[in-house]
Amino acid sequence: MSARVAVTGIGLVAANADSSASFAEALREGRSGVGEVRGFDTGVAFRQAAEVRTMPAAAARDGDGPAGARAEAHLDRVSLLAVAAGFQAVADSGLEGDGWRLAAPLFLGTSRGPAQSLERLQRPLEVHDRGELLEEVPFASIGRNVARRLGLGGPVSTVTMACVSSSVAVGCAIDAIRDGEAEVALAGGADALTLLSYSGFSVLRAMTRSLCRPFDRDRDGMVLGEGAAILVVESLERARRRGARIYAELLGWGVAGDAYHPTGPHPEGRGLAAALRTALAEARLDPEAVDHLNLHGTGTRANDRAEAQAVRRVFGDRKVPVNSLKPLVGHTLGGAGSLELAGTLLGLEGGFVAPTLNWRRPDPEIPLDVVAGDAAREVPLSVVVSTKSAFGGANAAIVAGRS
Amino acid sequence: MERTVITGLGLLSAAEPDDADPWAPFAGRPRRLPPGRLAEVDGAGGDPRLRQADRPSRLALTAAARAAADAGFAGALPAGSGIALGSALGCLATNGEYLQTILARGSRFGNPTLFQNTVPNAAAGYASVVHGLDGPTITVCSGADAGLEAVAFATRAVAAGRAPAMLAGGFEELSAWLGDARRLPSLVGASEHGAALGEPGRGGELAEGACILVLEAEERAVARGARGYAWIAAVARTAGSGSGSAALAAARALERAGIAPSEVGLVVTAAEGDAPVPAAAAASPVPWVGDTTGAGGPFALALAALCLAGRRLPDRELPEPASALVLGGDGAASTAVVLRRWPS
Numbered sequence: 001m002s003a004r005v006a007v008t009g010i011g012l013v014a015a016n017a018d019s020s021a022s023f024a025e026a027l028r029e030g031r032s033g034v035g036e037v038r039g040f041d042t043g044v045a046f047r048q049a050a051e052v053r054t055m056p057a058a059a060a061r062d063g064d065g066p067a068g069a070r071a072e073a074h075l076d077r078v079s080l081l082a083v084a085a086g087f088q089a090v091a092d093s094g095l096e097g098d099g100w101r102l103a104a105p106l107f108l109g110t111s112r113g114p115a116q117s118l119e120r121l122q123r124p125l126e127v128h129d130r131g132e133l134l135e136e137v138p139f140a141s142i143g144r145n146v147a148r149r150l151g152l153g154g155p156v157s158t159v160t161m162a163c164v165s166s167s168v169a170v171g172c173a174i175d176a177i178r179d180g181e182a183e184v185a186l187a188g189g190a191d192a193l194t195l196l197s198y199s200g201f202s203v204l205r206a207m208t209r210s211l212c213r214p215f216d217r218d219r220d221g222m223v224l225g226e227g228a229a230i231l232v233v234e235s236l237e238r239a240r241r242r243g244a245r246i247y248a249e250l251l252g253w254g255v256a257g258d259a260y261h262p263t264g265p266h267p268e269g270r271g272l273a274a275a276l277r278t279a280l281a282e283a284r285l286d287p288e289a290v291d292h293l294n295l296h297g298t299g300t301r302a303n304d305r306a307e308a309q310a311v312r313r314v315f316g317d318r319k320v321p322v323n324s325l326k327p328l329v330g331h332t333l334g335g336a337g338s339l340e341l342a343g344t345l346l347g348l349e350g351g352f353v354a355p356t357l358n359w360r361r362p363d364p365e366i367p368l369d370v371v372a373g374d375a376a377r378e379v380p381l382s383v384v385v386s387t388k389s390a391f392g393g394a395n396a397a398i399v400a401g402r403s
Numbered sequence: 404m405e406r407t408v409i410t411g412l413g414l415l416s417a418a419e420p421d422d423a424d425p426w427a428p429f430a431g432r433p434r435r436l437p438p439g440r441l442a443e444v445d446g447a448g449g450d451p452r453l454r455q456a457d458r459p460s461r462l463a464l465t466a467a468a469r470a471a472a473d474a475g476f477a478g479a480l481p482a483g484s485g486i487a488l489g490s491a492l493g494c495l496a497t498n499g500e501y502l503q504t505i506l507a508r509g510s511r512f513g514n515p516t517l518f519q520n521t522v523p524n525a526a527a528g529y530a531s532v533v534h535g536l537d538g539p540t541i542t543v544c545s546g547a548d549a550g551l552e553a554v555a556f557a558t559r560a561v562a563a564g565r566a567p568a569m570l571a572g573g574f575e576e577l578s579a580w581l582g583d584a585r586r587l588p589s590l591v592g593a594s595e596h597g598a599a600l601g602e603p604g605r606g607g608e609l610a611e612g613a614c615i616l617v618l619e620a621e622e623r624a625v626a627r628g629a630r631g632y633a634w635i636a637a638v639a640r641t642a643g644s645g646s647g648s649a650a651l652a653a654a655r656a657l658e659r660a661g662i663a664p665s666e667v668g669l670v671v672t673a674a675e676g677d678a679p680v681p682a683a684a685a686a687s688p689v690p691w692v693g694d695t696t697g698a699g700g701p702f703a704l705a706l707a708a709l710c711l712a713g714r715r716l717p718d719r720e721l722p723e724p725a726s727a728l729v730l731g732g733d734g735a736a737s738t739a740v741v742l743r744r745w746p747s
Contacts, residue, residue: 043510105642111522113544115498122502134583138492139523139544144735155642155736157552158545160493160523168541175559196502199510200518257485259537262455262528263519271537278565391519392528394540 002178005250006239006403009093009232010342011085011188014329015050015225019088024346027354030374032328034212034223040195044202046209049193050225050330056084074132076114079145081228081335082190086146089186093232094244098151100184105154107172108143108230109165109189111334111390115196142190146230154182160334163296164255164388165189166229167337167396171253173233174398183235188338190228197224197333204263206300212331213358214297214324215304215370222298225330229339236403248345248400251285251383254278258393264302265389269310272387272395276314279397285383287315290399292353292379294344294386297324298331303389308366310387310395319369321377327357341386341398348384348400352376407561408624408631408745411474411617412705413466413572416692417441417610423469425705426714433690436608440577456529457497457520463488463574466613467530470570474617475629479535484568486527486534487541487557488615489549491697491733493523496578526574538566544697547733548640549573550614551673551700555638555738557618567623572615573698581696585609607674610693614701616708621745632708633742636660636726640738648737649730650679656739657728668724671707673699673731680728686716700731704740711744 010020015033017023025031033050042049075083117136135141143156159169166189173187191197201207201224208221239246256274258266265272280287295307311322325340332339347353359372371377387397412425417436419427446461447453448468456464471480498521505513519525524542531540539560543549550573557571575581624631637659641652657664657680670682674689688702695702707727710716725747729740 043505103642112498115502118495118498119502119506122499122506134586137495137580138546138584139495140491140546140735143545147735153642155640156545158543158549159541160544161527161540161542162522162524172541172556179559195505195510196498196521199505199513200501200515200521202510203513203515204518255539255541257528257531257537257540259531259535261532262452262525274537390524391522392524392540392542393531394524394528 003180004236005174005177006234006236007231007247007250007345008234008239008244009089010247011088011092012229012339012342013052013056013081013084014227014339015052016328018056020092020346023343024350027343028352028376030355030357032357034330039193042198046207048223051193052226055080075145076117076136077192078114078190079142081192082142082146083149085188085228085230086150086186089230089232090150101151102153103182104152104184104186105176105182106143106147106152107157107159107169107187108146109159109169109334109337110139110142110191111162111165112191112194112197113139114141115194116192119195161394162390162392163333163336164390164394164396165334167388167398168255170338170341170398171255174250174253177233177235183238185233186230187233188230189335191226191333191335193224193226208299211358212299212327214299214326214356215366215368216359217361217363219299219304221300222331225332227329227332227335227339229335229342231338246403248348249403251399251401252279252282253398255396260393263391265306267306269306271393272307272310272389273313275395275397279399283399289383290320290385291381292384293320293322294340295322295324296388297326299326305365308368311368321353321371322368323353323356323371325354337388344384344386345400348381348402351380352378404562405564406621407558407618407635408621409616409633409708410619410624410629410631411470413470413473413615414705415462415465416612418691425473426709428691429706429716436610436693440611450533452532453529455516459494459574459576460526460529462576462613463526464529466615467570470615470617471534481567483538483566484536485538485540485560485566486530486536487553487569487571488527489543489553489573489697490523490575491547491549492581492584493544494521494525495580496576497521546735547696548700548731548736548738549697551731551738554701554704555640558635558638561618561620568617568619570615571618572701574613575611575695575697577611607689607694610695612692612695612698614698614705616701631745633711634745636741636743638740640736642736644734646679649732652737652739653680653728653730656741660741662726662741667726667728669707669710669727671703671727671729673703700738703729703731707742711742
């Protein structure tokens with residue numbers, strides 16, 4: 001008999017919020033964090049992104065962790081984001097003492113990883129400590145930084161699967177709890193705004209020149225963002241025993257490849273449909289049970305159309321309310337899976353579906369019930385699903401329900 | 404739970420790089436490896452869909468194609484099959500190359516072809532296109548133990564019935580970044596792990612390579628008359644570095660497999676060093692293929708599987724083992740895999 005899995009803590013940093021409470025508020029009010037990039041010169045004409053303006057104080061308070069490590073200025077921005085989210089998540093969970101930390105694993109997803117440190121190392125005229133920067137450069141440094149500061153004693157896994165990274169990281173945590181390998185795990189992801197991403201998506205012509213408007217007939221691309229979200233994932237039995245606040249139960253997850261193209265999605269959404277079916281089968285739910293779908297919704301023509309196809313393959317003609325959080329928080333790449341799952345779980349708890357900002361004109365190729373407008377749709381929710389898709393043809397889906 | 408059988412092995416290393424026979428790297432006595440990167444890695448085999456693949460992807464593609472062929476899959480793997488890959492640094496060198504260009508010429512002059520390779524799962528994406536892998540997929544860059552971590556994911560996928568077969572293993576490109584990172588045992592540390600196993604300084608020559616295995620549900624393997632090397636009886640991962648962590652992982656894996664430590668016929672370690680559990684014999688792939696960091700664990704797994712299938716290392720007398728313990732790790736985690744002869 002496998003263990004049931006609960007989410008008992010949410011920590012996050014996004015362009016429009018610095019905690020789970022402020023995120024729920026921002027989602028309800030349709031408050032976007034998109035603005036002009038100030039952190040660096042993008043080098044291209046379009047300069048919009050969802051940038052985190054102020055790093056939360058928790059990131060600098062390493063002394064709060066049981067390891068007692070002091071703040072270190074050389075940490076890559078992506079690690080600062082992830083560490084801040086990690087501290088918040090633990091505080092939010094109400095877990096007490098240090099005993100639970102001894103065996104707690106961390107599953108951390110990222111796409112670009114510490115690309116800012118890599119960039120600094122390549123700037124020959126910049127004065128820096130090469131040794132310290134080198135420590136930051138591997139993808140694995142983010143998870144190690146978080147685990148060290150939180151005093152986590154379990155294995156640290158770094159999932160690097162582009163935009164599904166943190167969805168898969170959460171999925172791995174679900175498996176670990178179910179199989180009894182851990183009673184408490186931390187899982188999520190992070191990505192910072194980087195020149196690498198800005199340049200790359202620009203030359204691919206994937207960036208919008210106006211507004212990110214997912215599923216809209218006039219959509220013309222994505223807007224980048226940065227952020228981190230880490231969840232405390234715990235066996236439901238343990239969570240109930242200690243009287244924890246339970247945001248949701250994670251009922252199932254799935255990941256599947258398109259086997260179609262290195263970067264583009266399968267036009268019929270084959271992999272996404274497979275991931276959705278796997279997740280629902282694990283949850284032992286029919287598609288009819290799903291009240292809301294949080295989709296990837298990047299705002300690119302190919303992605304949104306493929307997602308609509310996948311939804312149709314799984315849900316038929318039934319119109320499930322769907323949304324995309326990208327106009328609110330930007331595309332946070334490897335952080336998108338856990339950040340947008342967190343937003344969806346907050347909606348599950350609060351009874352709302354956040355709006356797909358900027359959606360105005362329906363696209364006949366996307367026959368979805370897009371939750372639009374400038375504020376959330378208030379609606380009671382029992383079962384929600386969050387899906388993401390990525391370069392490399394990877395797709396992931398996570399099903400959650402009220403506990 | 405379904406038994407998971409290893410039915411195919413694909414190795415690409417500095418030892419006998421052109422020979423697809425998985426035993427080829429180990430057939431002779433260990434020799435000094437040619438320095439530097441492998442001379443030529445195609446991996447695409449003329450497939451136009453792969454012409455934009457970067458070097459680490461081509462390493463993985465070569466090993467994946469060899470593994471699939473060795474398992475007897477002429478075209479795609481069965482529907483629903485997937486892929487799990489691990490690498491210490493993944494596409495870090497590719498990312499560095501992209502950045503160099505835009506820092507020199509400007510953000511607008513990035514190479515879109517190169518950019519599509521700046522995610523570590525690019526290799527898995529290319530392989531999924533070639534081999535029709537529409538099932539579970541994961542890429543991890545957790546450190547030198549990443550290859551075995553990927554194998555652990557794949558084993559779970561097959562055992563739980565999520566996939567009929569998985570390509571699973573690791574790849575590592577030799578780059579200046581890898582040389583630098585190796586000096587950071589807390590991040591990448593096959594050699595550090597070797598030291599933890601009791602033999603300081605025996606980490607082996609840094610080398611590039613890829614090693615991918617075909618893992619398959621036993622029922623399907625039997626039904627199609629596949630040849631199997633071994634079956635995976637248990638996997639365990641523990642945190643921390645050093646002999647204590649490795650010993651704990653070994654103890655957990657052996658307990659799950661129902662095997663007493665005294666019954667272990669062979670221990671194969673991803674890095675050279677003394678095994679943390681007594682065994683009739685011990686070996687490591689490092690003298691033959693070098694220290695391939697993220698691919699080191701899968702190379703150890705392949706060597707153990709070959710020995711269980713009857714191959715004998717030329718430099719030592721080994722009894723015919725019925726089971727083998729494979730150990731890998733880095734500065735943060737250790738993984739133990741118990742293999743048993745198949746058919747048992």
